[in-house]
Amino acid sequence: SYWFCGIFAILTNWDSRKLDCIICYSAYNLGERLPRKLYCGHTFCQACLKRLDTLINEQMWIPCPQCRQNTPLPHGGATGLDLDLAAFLGVKAEVENQRTYSQKAPLETKPSVIKQPITDQPPSAWANVAVAEHRFRRSPCCKHCLLCCWWC
Numbered sequence: 001s002y003w004f005c006g007i008f009a010i011l012t013n014w015d016s017r018k019l020d021c022i023i024c025y026s027a028y029n030l031g032e033r034l035p036r037k038l039y040c041g042h043t044f045c046q047a048c049l050k051r052l053d054t055l056i057n058e059q060m061w062i063p064c065p066q067c068r069q070n071t072p073l074p075h076g077g078a079t080g081l082d083l084d085l086a087a088f089l090g091v092k093a094e095v096e097n098q099r100t101y102s103q104k105a106p107l108e109t110k111p112s113v114i115k116q117p118i119t120d121q122p123p124s125a126w127a128n129v130a131v132a133e134h135r136f137r138r139s140p141c142c143k144h145c146l147l148c149c150w151w152c
Contacts, residue, residue, distance in 0.1 A: 021045035035087035
């Protein structure tokens with residue numbers, strides 16, 4: 001689908017370290033550490049932003065720890081700030097990849113496969129193990145001529 005292609009394009013240009021908050025060094029997640037963007041464009045986890053609000057001239061602000069530009073605190077607090085969509089999609093893709101990997105793990109832990117090195121195993125040991133091959137094709141949603149994998 002086009003949704004996956006868009007995430008693939010984002011993640012190919014996305015450094016995995018950018019999925020961590022630079023204040024607390026924790027990985028963003030889909031819970032309390034959602035990646036929230038300040039008006040200046042810098043992103044931090046929601047939990048850290050909740051602790052940064054300050055009162056200036058009778059209004060609540062969040063000063064950016066990187067550039068010191070102030071962002072007015074929304075009525076809902078830090079949870080009212082916009083999500084950093086690229087970081088959010090990266091976190092969501094990681095969660096889905098972990099879920100997919102954990103569902104496929106039983107195939108990889110078959111006793112006949114683990115007990116021997118692959119070079120010592122007879123071909124019949126792999127006869128019933130399905131190996132998913134990635135299918136690559138061009139898609140109109142790719143603006144950089146990327147070949148996108150369309151998983152089964």
